[in-house]
Amino acid sequence: MKKRILLVADNARRDFIATRMLQRAFLKKGADARLSTLLDMVPNLRRFKPHGVMANRANMSFAKPASKCSRIYVFPAEGAYLTKESMLAVFKGEAYERIDSVEWVRRCYVWSDYVRNSLLETGMFRDDQLTVAGSPRLDVYRHHVRTRALPTDPKEFTLGVAFSAKTTSAYYGEPHYARALFDFHKDFSFPWLPPRRHFEDMCWLDQATLRLSMRYLKRFLEDFPGKVIFRPSPFEDEKEYMFLQKRYPKRVKVMLNVPLSEWLSRIDLLMTSWSTTGLEAYIEGIPVISIVGTMDQEHLFRHVDKVAGGFEKFVASFHLPETEDELFEKIRAAHTGELSVAPQSKEEVARLLSDLYNWPYQKAAHEVITDDVLHDLEDFKEVRKEVWKESLPIPHQVPLWLAPLAYYFRNQCRFYKRGNFRTLRDFYRLKDSRVDAALDKMEREAKDHPAVRTFCSPA
Numbered sequence: 001m002k003k004r005i006l007l008v009a010d011n012a013r014r015d016f017i018a019t020r021m022l023q024r025a026f027l028k029k030g031a032d033a034r035l036s037t038l039l040d041m042v043p044n045l046r047r048f049k050p051h052g053v054m055a056n057r058a059n060m061s062f063a064k065p066a067s068k069c070s071r072i073y074v075f076p077a078e079g080a081y082l083t084k085e086s087m088l089a090v091f092k093g094e095a096y097e098r099i100d101s102v103e104w105v106r107r108c109y110v111w112s113d114y115v116r117n118s119l120l121e122t123g124m125f126r127d128d129q130l131t132v133a134g135s136p137r138l139d140v141y142r143h144h145v146r147t148r149a150l151p152t153d154p155k156e157f158t159l160g161v162a163f164s165a166k167t168t169s170a171y172y173g174e175p176h177y178a179r180a181l182f183d184f185h186k187d188f189s190f191p192w193l194p195p196r197r198h199f200e201d202m203c204w205l206d207q208a209t210l211r212l213s214m215r216y217l218k219r220f221l222e223d224f225p226g227k228v229i230f231r232p233s234p235f236e237d238e239k240e241y242m243f244l245q246k247r248y249p250k251r252v253k254v255m256l257n258v259p260l261s262e263w264l265s266r267i268d269l270l271m272t273s274w275s276t277t278g279l280e281a282y283i284e285g286i287p288v289i290s291i292v293g294t295m296d297q298e299h300l301f302r303h304v305d306k307v308a309g310g311f312e313k314f315v316a317s318f319h320l321p322e323t324e325d326e327l328f329e330k331i332r333a334a335h336t337g338e339l340s341v342a343p344q345s346k347e348e349v350a351r352l353l354s355d356l357y358n359w360p361y362q363k364a365a366h367e368v369i370t371d372d373v374l375h376d377l378e379d380f381k382e383v384r385k386e387v388w389k390e391s392l393p394i395p396h397q398v399p400l401w402l403a404p405l406a407y408y409f410r411n412q413c414r415f416y417k418r419g420n421f422r423t424l425r426d427f428y429r430l431k432d433s434r435v436d437a438a439l440d441k442m443e444r445e446a447k448d449h450p451a452v453r454t455f456c457s458p459a
Helices: 011-029 038-048 086-093 115-120 136-141 177-183 199-224 238-247 260-264 277-283 297-303 324-336 346-357 366-377 385-391 403-418 422-428 433-448
Strands: 004-009 030-038 052-055 071-074 104-109 130-132 158-162 227-231 252-254 269-272 288-290
Touching: 004 011, 004 038, 004 346, 004 385, 011 366, 011 433, 030 038, 038 403, 052 238, 052 366, 052 385, 071 366, 086 115, 104 115, 104 260, 104 366, 115 130, 115 346, 136 260, 136 366, 136 433, 158 199, 158 260, 199 324, 227 260, 227 288, 238 252, 260 433, 269 277, 269 324, 277 288, 277 346, 288 324, 297 346, 385 403
Parallel strands: 004 030, 004 052, 052 071, 071 104, 104 130, 158 227, 158 269, 227 252, 269 288
Antiparallel strands: none
């Protein structure tokens, strides 16, 4: 029997390339693999009755009820801060302390032994629930040869700016902080903050990051030749940054809805805060500068935990200038090709990528995951439709045949009500020609360059 797989596209701006990659792999292996947004999961589960469900997180509301009817597989597509605390948030949701058990999760596909061991230490996972697969989002780099060279014309030098300040704007429209804080669970916490710290500390960090990023971006545009490609967080409203593109139409481009691999292929230097985008830049051989070194360190680490936030694990590997002038000295060095990719040696960077992502793995992560899921489903026995109905009821007794249409109109009304229709649509989209083009390119490169590359430097 052809296996039915339903994949959740939770955040199309960030995760869609990995989700679509898995869907294409399942289809090539003969499975019936379909996509669904998180908003439409209940009617899609009821109608499709999948044997397996692929989710980015285990704390999605449908997941535990659906486990009575289907097998739940978790494949996080993003890296959080690559610490035990933040990885628990990725695999189970930010407020993981309220989840007593993940027994109902069939398998979690993790990036490396480091991640696996960190999760086993928590005592919440069985050994057989965790499989090291690598990260599907990194598969696009395995056979890639970077063709962009440092431009000889300084005006063509391109600075990539990527950071997260997601409490300053939101993809869904007005944040409505009072209501959001009122609805917070009493035990909700951010695992990468120090004890007794909360949302206001995240706000401080985001505001500090935003202020410094705008300050340094302005100085670059005033004092240096070259271009800027700006990538805000996928949780933000890119319209907040479009003023940059309007003021500097020939020099600044705001680009969010493109695959990260494509975005990186256009830049010569990355300026970021504490983003794992820097690790993917390493694979591309792009120098990475973090601005967090220019913050008051004592004040910074009152608001965010140094260990849980990943500052010791991977941010420490970036260039970390301590002053604004030192920052621009490094940008000037990048202009002339004198700035190294990282302050560490190439061997040390390779060890870091191996530790965090098992990079470079010999079998593509999406192949490991799809092969394992299909093998695991060989003995799956379908449940009666009554079990589906009891486990995943549709509100207001809407007939199943009408449910997809009802959910569609409900979602459209919510989008319009939020006042940010385009951004919400992008967040929940299920089709993206740019992602498909990137995956087609990945397949061509695998044929043209069969050897797996550690770094994407010219052959």
